[in-house]
Every structure is written in structure tokens, then in C-alpha cells.
Amino acid sequence: MFDRVLIANRGEIALRVIRTLDRLGIASVAVHSDADADAPHVRAATEAIRIGPADPRRSYLDIEAVIAAALAAGAQAVHPGYGFLSENAAFARACAEAGIVFIGPPPGAIETMGDKIRARAAVETRGVATVPGIAEPGLDDAALIAGAARVGFPVLVKPSAGGGGKGMHRVDRPEDLPAALAQARREAAGAFGDDTLFVERFVADPRHIEVQVLADAHGAIIHLGERECSLQRRHQKIIEEAPSPLLDAAQREAIGRAACETARAVGYTGAGTVEFIVSGARPDEPFFMEMNTRLQVEHPVTELVTGVDLVEQQLRVAAGERLAIAQEDMRMAGHAIEARVYAEDPSAGFLPTGGRLIDVAWPSSARVDAGVEAGTAVGAHYDPLLAKIAVHAATRTDAVAGLRDALAQTHLPGIVTNLGLLRRLLEVPAVADGALDTGLVDREVDRLAAETTPDAAFAACALHELPPTTGAWAADGWRIGGARGARLRYADGDAVATVSIDIRATPWRISVERDGAARPVAEADARAVRVLEDPGDPSGALWAVGPDGDARVAPYAPPRRVRRGAAPALASPMPGTVVAVHVADGAEVGEGAAVASVEAMKMEHVLRAPVAGMVRLDVAVGETVSRGQQVARILLPAGASDEEGTP
Structure with a gap:
């Protein structure tokens, strides 16, 4: 086993790897950009080395800088985490040339599976089914358009390189395909440095099911069951669980065998994930989509149901050890489900947000993999994933209920997140029943993304802003020589919420008027909501933290009028x-x-x-x-x- 390992990553995955290294008594070396100089993973590691400025192309994606850091620290191996250089064959080769062990598969496996067109051809030789489509190297737009017509609409446009849903577009009409191809090429070139595309038939009632595999350098390959990853937005997973509620025992074994054959097709070693698209109506016909040649973001749910530390297995395989686990020994106990918490605004099309976390509260009854803490600044340079919250229980029903409770205990004031959407998504009857598909979130998005600030949040902010009653205040509702109450106005979307407080009664009478209707709020309910000031917000907005979640509450400003003829x-x-x-x-x-x-x-x-x-x-x-x-x-x-x- 290694004595010192460098983690070529940041955030929650770097902390996750450090936890296993600490348990095994292995020294950890963190790398960081200038933006992450005081990040939690930097402080948690045995040693930390600066590798460049905030721009990831000049730091976390700089192969020479990472290799130089590993050599300077005397690291025997590099764990790439996920994202960044984790599926970069050139990085794996650079590690080998420097005499450093790359904790991952051979470069050839990375290259084959990193090119989805080559990957399709490789797995087909092992009898693994793929989605019908047109997938050949070097296809121009004209060839893709012609191929899509033969495949039949709707189709999925997909980059041959990369993953995570980036550059992937569903196209329902032939006339929309040229624009989708142009955008997909631009996104693929920017994200992966390769704008090669292919087109697949869109599978009806699709479910995204993936299988975790482990393979050593001595020919042993096993699978650790499957994960259901059908709850997605913009082709990016947001809730994952293990096992899938769709598959029975025979179907689970069949898809596991297909995953192992996929790994054999490329001489795979280490931990990897084989992803399948499965029609909800035909769960016995999984189609291979791609293989992720790294640890997955959602690996905690597999660890919770199997009891296997996947990072430890990666380390042992990379050190040359044989797998100590046989296929017949693998069991999945209970059910696990995980939610990804992102810095994004669902009500604005899931656009990334940012800011500084004023405070952080994590649930005590769940596994939390997080890379942020109170005071962390979240900028535009890196992935918006803030944390993963996972719950394990005896049954799926109990696990879903446990995740709902855990999300209710999670508070991240200072940054707009998808926490509200996640809570509402778990209340959807189809989710509770396990009747999932990859389009569910998109169909429900208007309802799921709609954020309504609770009346108690407005009331709590008004109480927070009240001056001492002993002084004279000239704001509306207050009178010199004896205050009787106040009226304060806050933005409620494009409208206004007016809070009225009468302090002559005991308890105080509080009401919130919205949309022409006034509703009472109990003083105790208002005082149960914590109000935090954000010194970095020039608008003077407050954050209300209560049982219904976190709400940014801004003062109301009348719309600014513009002269006729002004340029929008x-x-x-x-x-x-x-x-x-x-x-x-x-x-x-x-x-x-x-x-x-x-x-x-x-x-x-x-x-x-x-x-x-x-x-x-x-x-x-x-x-x-x-x-x-x-x-x-x-x-x-x-x-x-x-x-x-x-x-």
C-alpha cells in the first residue's frame, strides 16, 4: 500500500478521498488554486500545494503543475477524483512517465470509453446491446442530419467525449436539429476539447440505470449492483438510489453481467461505472450508453448498501492487490438514496448562482459529503455541486422519508440552491412509488421550481428590522412619542409583500398582505425563523432560515421607469x-x-x-x-x- 497519495481534485470529493486515506494511515497531499487557498480540503490534508490561479485550465487541469506537485511532495500515487483530469488518458500516461501510480484504469481503457463512438463498437464485440443510432468518427452535420432522419425523431445529440450531460440535447423536430448540433459542438469543444458528435434514438419512457464494477489487474471483475439515476435535470442527475426499484433479481443479475462484459472489452481495472438506458416497459432490455472510467459522484449509495469502501478498493487495486471480494459474496442490504445540493436557481432554468455562505447546517441523521462550510465563497469557476446528502434504511419507503427529513434539516443561507426543489420532488407520488423516468423532472419543473417565500419569513424579517420601541422612529406606522406598530414592504417576486405589526397586543398582531389578501402570522411562528444579514449583498437583503427552508428576502423597490424609445x-x-x-x-x-x-x-x-x-x-x-x-x-x-x- 502507498505511504503518500496526492488528490488531484477539490471540494467534497477531495475530502471524501482524504477520509479513507486517514483511516488507512496514508498521508494525503491536496492541491489548490488561488481561489481554494483556504478551502476545507486544503486544511484537511496532511500537506497542501498551490498549483495555479482560479482558472481551472491553469490549475486543476494543468497536467504539468499537478505532476510537479506530486513529485515535490513525494507522492507515490495520484487519485484524480471525478471531473477535471479523472478521465484524461494523457494525464494517466504522464503519471506513469513520472513514476507515479495513477489510481484508475489503464490509459487505453480511458481513451476507448472516453470516445463514446469507439466505446459502442468495443462493447458490441462482447454482445452488449447499444441504442440504435448513427455513431461513426468524423461525422459532419450533414451526415448527422441524414442519419437522424433514418433513426427517427425524437433523437439525442451526444458528444463523443466527456459526460455529465454536457452538450447533450434532445431534438424532437428535424428543423431544430441544425441549431442543436451547433450548440452541442460548441459545448463539447469548450468542455472536452473535442466537438465530435453522434446521434441516438431517444428511448421512450427512459430510465437511467448504472452498474458499479470493480476489476483488478489479475483478471477478476465483479459488479456491486446497480443505481437508479433517472431523476435528472438537463441530463444531470440530482437524486440517485440503490438498488433500482425497477429491476427484479434476474434483471439485476443480467445487467450486472453486461456491465462486467463491458469492463472486459477494454481490459478495465479499478472502480468504474457502466451506464445503461432502460425502457420502463422493457426492463429486461438494457442498452449500453457509456462507461465512466472513474469514481462516480453517486458512489455513496452503493457504499451504504454494500458496506464496501470504493476508495479503499481503488487504492488496493492500484497497489497491485487482488480483489478480496468475490461476486458470490456481494449482497445489497436495505436501500440508500442520495440528493445532490447545487448552487443553482431552479426558478431561473437551473442557472448557476454564487455568493458566500453565511451559515451552514447539516442533518445529523444522514451521510453528508460536502466541500463547503460557513464563509465559503462559491464562484463561477467550478462545478456548482455543494454537497451530497445520503440516507440508508431498511426499505425504500423509509429511505425516501429519511431523505426528506434530512433535507429539511439542511440550511445553506447566503446562496440560492436547489434544496426546495429536492424537497418537493420527493413529495411527487411517482417518486414515492418508484415510477421514475428521465423526463419526470422536466415535466414537473414548473411546479417543482416555483419558490414561494413563507409568510413567516417575511414576518421574521420585519421583526428583525424593528428598532427599539424606546426610541422615536419616523418610518411609516411609527409615531414620535410612542410607537404602536410598523408596516414594512418586501419584494415578493415582481410583486410586494407588506408586513403589518401591531405591538399594542400581547402577543403582537402580525399580518402579511400578498396578492390583495392579508393573513395573520403568529408571533411565535415568526420568531421561530432565524434571520441572518448578508454583509456582501448591497441590496440589503436578509436570509430567513426556518422549518420551510431558506429564503432570501429583499426590500421592495418600485419598478424603475424607462423612457419610451429606450433600448431594451x-x-x-x-x-x-x-x-x-x-x-x-x-x-x-x-x-x-x-x-x-x-x-x-x-x-x-x-x-x-x-x-x-x-x-x-x-x-x-x-x-x-x-x-x-x-x-x-x-x-x-x-x-x-x-x-x-x-x-
């Missing part, structure tokens, strides 16, 4: 980098035309013209923009005018 502006909805400008400065565009694309936290967002007119660009490709920064204006045609209101 396009503002970036998130901090990020301008990765594309779709029109020339001065070009005439129609309403809804793509003007520019901004990327942050591995997500691209297209800004579209709100009205028809002439574009005036305020940014260029490569520029960094802040949230709310003006990207372009649309000059209206002569004689036209926009309506009065906010720009």
Missing part, C-alpha cells in the same frame, strides 16, 4: 464568461434571436433579443461578466417604442 438591454443572469456572440454588432435581429452565450460552472446560457431591432454589443467573446451586467442592447426601429416598465 440584455443582462447576464449569472456570473461567467462570454463564450459566443451569435450576431455582429449592428445586425438586425428578430424577437427571440440568439445574441450571445455566457458560460458559468460548466453551463451555457443563451441570451436572446427581447424585441426585434438592431443589436449593439457591449461585450466580446472571452470577456468575464458579472451577474446583471449588460451584454447588449436592442435599438428599436424608427417610430417604434417599448412599453414603460423595467428594462
Whole structure:
């Protein structure tokens, strides 16, 4: 076994690897960018080394810098975590050339499985079924369009390189395919440095089921059961569980054998995951999608039901040991389910958010893999995953209920997250029944993403802002020489919530007026909500932390009026980098035309013209923009005018 291991990653996965290294008595070496100089994984490691600036291309993705750090620290091996360099064959080779063990599969396996077109061909030689489609190297757009017509719509456009749903697009109509191909190529080139695409038939009623495999260098390959990963947004998993509620024992064994054959097809060693698309109506017909040649984000649910530490197994295989676990020894006990907590705004199309965490509260009854703490600043450079919360119980019903309770105990004020959506998703009857598919979140998204600030949150903020009653205050509702109450107004979406407080009664009378209706709020309920100030928010917004979750409560400001004929502006909805400008400065565009694309936290967002007119660009490709920064204006045609209101 190794004495010293470098973790070529950051955040929660770096901390996860450090925990196993600590348990095994192995020294850990963390690497960090300037943005992560005081990050939790840096402090948790035995040693930490700076490798570059915040830009991941100049730090965590810099192979030379990572290798130099490993050599300087005397590390015998490198654990790549997931993301970054974990599926980079050139990095695996660089480790070998430097005399360092790469804790992962051979470079050849990474290359084959990293190219989904080659991967399909490789597994087909082992009798593993693949989704019908057109998948050949070097296909141009014309060939893909022709192939899609033969496959039949709807289709999925997929990058040959990479994973995580990036660059993947469902296309339902032939006329939408050219634009989808252009965006997919741009996203794939930006994320993976390779814009090769292929097209697959979209499987009806699809479920995403993956199988965990372990293989040693002596020819032994086993599977550790499957995970159900069908609850996704934008092809990115948000809730995973083990085992799948869809499969019976025979189907579980069959898909496990297919996963092992997939690993044999490329001479795989270490821990890996084979992903399948399965029709809910035909669970006995799994189609191979891809193999992730690394540890998966959702590996905790497998660890909880099997009792196997997958990081330890990776270390032992990399050190040359034989697997100490035989297939007949594998058992899955109970049920585990995990939720991913992201810094994103579901109500704004899951756009990444950011900010600084004012406070953090984790559940005591769950496994929490987190890379953030109170005071952590979340920027636009890295993946928006903040934490994973996993629960293990005897039954699926108990596990789902346990995860609901755990999410209710989780609070991350200071950053807008998907916690509310996750809580509501677990209440959907189909989720409780295990009747899942990859489109469920998209179908329910309007209801799931709708955030309603509780009345008690508004009331709590009003109480927090009340001045001492002994002093005179001239705000509305207060009178010099003896206060009787107050009226305070807060933003409620585009509307206003008015809190009225009468302190002459005991307890105080509090009501919240919204949408023309006033509702009473018990003083005790309002005082049960904690109110935190965010010194970094110039708007003066407060955070209300209560049993119904975290709510950002901002003072109400009347809409700013703009003169008729003013140019409507396009503002970036998130901090990020301008990765594309779709029109020339001065070009005439129609309403809804793509003007520019901004990327942050591995997500691209297209800004579209709100009205028809002439574009005036305020940014260029490569520029960094802040949230709310003006990207372009649309000059209206002569004689036209926009309506009065906010720009």
C-alpha cells in the first residue's frame, strides 16, 4: 500500500478521498488554486500545494503543475477524483512517465470509453446491446442530419467525449436539429476539447440505470449492483438510489453481467461505472450508453448498501492487490438514496448562482459529503455541486422519508440552491412509488421550481428590522412619542409583500398582505425563523432560515421607469464568461434571436433579443461578466417604442 497519495481534485470529493486515506494511515497531499487557498480540503490534508490561479485550465487541469506537485511532495500515487483530469488518458500516461501510480484504469481503457463512438463498437464485440443510432468518427452535420432522419425523431445529440450531460440535447423536430448540433459542438469543444458528435434514438419512457464494477489487474471483475439515476435535470442527475426499484433479481443479475462484459472489452481495472438506458416497459432490455472510467459522484449509495469502501478498493487495486471480494459474496442490504445540493436557481432554468455562505447546517441523521462550510465563497469557476446528502434504511419507503427529513434539516443561507426543489420532488407520488423516468423532472419543473417565500419569513424579517420601541422612529406606522406598530414592504417576486405589526397586543398582531389578501402570522411562528444579514449583498437583503427552508428576502423597490424609445438591454443572469456572440454588432435581429452565450460552472446560457431591432454589443467573446451586467442592447426601429416598465 502507498505511504503518500496526492488528490488531484477539490471540494467534497477531495475530502471524501482524504477520509479513507486517514483511516488507512496514508498521508494525503491536496492541491489548490488561488481561489481554494483556504478551502476545507486544503486544511484537511496532511500537506497542501498551490498549483495555479482560479482558472481551472491553469490549475486543476494543468497536467504539468499537478505532476510537479506530486513529485515535490513525494507522492507515490495520484487519485484524480471525478471531473477535471479523472478521465484524461494523457494525464494517466504522464503519471506513469513520472513514476507515479495513477489510481484508475489503464490509459487505453480511458481513451476507448472516453470516445463514446469507439466505446459502442468495443462493447458490441462482447454482445452488449447499444441504442440504435448513427455513431461513426468524423461525422459532419450533414451526415448527422441524414442519419437522424433514418433513426427517427425524437433523437439525442451526444458528444463523443466527456459526460455529465454536457452538450447533450434532445431534438424532437428535424428543423431544430441544425441549431442543436451547433450548440452541442460548441459545448463539447469548450468542455472536452473535442466537438465530435453522434446521434441516438431517444428511448421512450427512459430510465437511467448504472452498474458499479470493480476489476483488478489479475483478471477478476465483479459488479456491486446497480443505481437508479433517472431523476435528472438537463441530463444531470440530482437524486440517485440503490438498488433500482425497477429491476427484479434476474434483471439485476443480467445487467450486472453486461456491465462486467463491458469492463472486459477494454481490459478495465479499478472502480468504474457502466451506464445503461432502460425502457420502463422493457426492463429486461438494457442498452449500453457509456462507461465512466472513474469514481462516480453517486458512489455513496452503493457504499451504504454494500458496506464496501470504493476508495479503499481503488487504492488496493492500484497497489497491485487482488480483489478480496468475490461476486458470490456481494449482497445489497436495505436501500440508500442520495440528493445532490447545487448552487443553482431552479426558478431561473437551473442557472448557476454564487455568493458566500453565511451559515451552514447539516442533518445529523444522514451521510453528508460536502466541500463547503460557513464563509465559503462559491464562484463561477467550478462545478456548482455543494454537497451530497445520503440516507440508508431498511426499505425504500423509509429511505425516501429519511431523505426528506434530512433535507429539511439542511440550511445553506447566503446562496440560492436547489434544496426546495429536492424537497418537493420527493413529495411527487411517482417518486414515492418508484415510477421514475428521465423526463419526470422536466415535466414537473414548473411546479417543482416555483419558490414561494413563507409568510413567516417575511414576518421574521420585519421583526428583525424593528428598532427599539424606546426610541422615536419616523418610518411609516411609527409615531414620535410612542410607537404602536410598523408596516414594512418586501419584494415578493415582481410583486410586494407588506408586513403589518401591531405591538399594542400581547402577543403582537402580525399580518402579511400578498396578492390583495392579508393573513395573520403568529408571533411565535415568526420568531421561530432565524434571520441572518448578508454583509456582501448591497441590496440589503436578509436570509430567513426556518422549518420551510431558506429564503432570501429583499426590500421592495418600485419598478424603475424607462423612457419610451429606450433600448431594451440584455443582462447576464449569472456570473461567467462570454463564450459566443451569435450576431455582429449592428445586425438586425428578430424577437427571440440568439445574441450571445455566457458560460458559468460548466453551463451555457443563451441570451436572446427581447424585441426585434438592431443589436449593439457591449461585450466580446472571452470577456468575464458579472451577474446583471449588460451584454447588449436592442435599438428599436424608427417610430417604434417599448412599453414603460423595467428594462
